[in-house]
Amino acid sequence: MSHQEPAVILEAARQQATMSVVGLWIAYVALGGTESLAQVGHFLAGSAAPDAPQWDVLAQALNDSFVGLDLDHPVPYFDELGSL
């Protein structure tokens, strides 16, 4: 996933997890995410960028969906983005 825009990372992971945008938003809300469904859609489309805490909640929502699939937290957290 190196050199990819952050939004592309999220959207690619969402598709890999076969989660709908609504499904991702619900998982994000369950973890404490505070942005609206529309705003999460903007994050995925790249028309808005989440701050570090909201990125980490979104990344965690996606990573949780990979638990049990032998994919250990493939979505980077915010402090890992700079190293990609």
Next chain:
Amino acid sequence: MEPGEDQRYANIPQQLADTLTQLTDLLLGEVDLDAILNLVVSSAPSAIGAADAASITLLKTGSFETRHATSDDAREVDAVQYASGHGPCIAAAQENARHNVSLAETTPDWPEFAAAAIERGFRGVLSTPLAVGDCKLGSLNLYSRSVGEFPPVAVAAAQVLAHQASVVLANAVAYATASVLNDQLREALASRDVIGQAKGILMARERCTPDEAFDILRRGSQRTNHKLRDVAQHLVDANAASQDDD
């Protein structure tokens, strides 16, 4: 229309009105999708006239399904279309366009369907799309043993019934989707509560901010390869147990 045939259609306005009234009276939440489909299919032959059998084709992410039919013949002829990949019911659903076909004429586009329908004594089929705007739901299919092409009065009745049925179906699907979303959000709030408790415990214990508490939880999730909710639940349970010990 042949002499005497007009009598066959004389009751259409009343039958159609009765069916539309029943559809309008349906209360979403009290009836499910199958009840709506059953009402439409079972009332279609009398409400439309000339039809000896009826079925509904539902479009489901690229595949087709007959959920209700008034006879095995109609269900079987539908199935032949799904197996061969073409026929008036599929075409009506996919193209959002009516197909009124006399089987006495050659139907080169749908040879498997035509053979199966004629074998079962059908002479005509009228497939009317079920759709709301750009949303394609399927088709309402009428089979006749007495007429080839359905007359204009039957076509008009089928169009009215299909349109009303489409609106009710679309509302039923939207209602069902909203119900599922409601359940998912209820579960999400329960999970959020557990995570909130875990964050509170960590904030008190580590004297950290909410974001830092979440960071501790997600690192625990990453380290153990467990879902964050499970990590949070474990922390909450352990904290409760330690308080009981005290």
